[in-house]
Amino acid sequence: xxxxxxxxxxxxxxxxxxxxxxxxxxxxxxxxxxxxxxxxxxxxxxxxxxxxxxxxxxxxxxxxxxxxxxxxxxxxxxxxxxxxxxxxxxxxxxxxxxxxxxxxxxxxxxxxxxxxxx
Numbered sequence: 001x002x003x004x005x006x007x008x009x010x011x012x013x014x015x016x017x018x019x020x021x022x023x024x025x026x027x028x029x030x031x032x033x034x035x036x037x038x039x040x041x042x043x044x045x046x047x048x049x050x051x052x053x054x055x056x057x058x059x060x061x062x063x064x065x066x067x068x069x070x071x072x073x074x075x076x077x078x079x080x081x082x083x084x085x086x087x088x089x090x091x092x093x094x095x096x097x098x099x100x101x102x103x104x105x106x107x108x109x110x111x112x113x114x115x116x117x118x
Contacts, residue, residue: 031065049087
């Protein structure tokens with residue numbers, strides 16, 4: 001039975017905190033701008049890390065900026081986290097916030113139509 005709070009989970013949480021700090025203070029690429037790290041998933045063998053991010057609006061230039069700075073981020077993470085092997089970083093746009101906003105708009109539209117029909 002797997003531990004409830006496994007090593008991979010702890011590494012993912014620390015990686016999320018460190019990446020947020022690095023993106024805010026260290027990355028100088030203007031394409032990156034304001035990026036929020038929403039989640040990190042690390043594979044069981046610690047070879048790959050999937051980093052979910054969100055921005056004010058989805059843009060391919062943000063994705064390109066993150067991919068371009070992945071080497072720098074991986075190097076800085078290795079210095080901060082002191083792991084034997086640092087996972088390769090793969091950035092994925094997190095659509096859950098966009099979906100939540102659309103759902104909220106649909107609910108408000110349904111409420112407005114119910115009020116007008118009453």
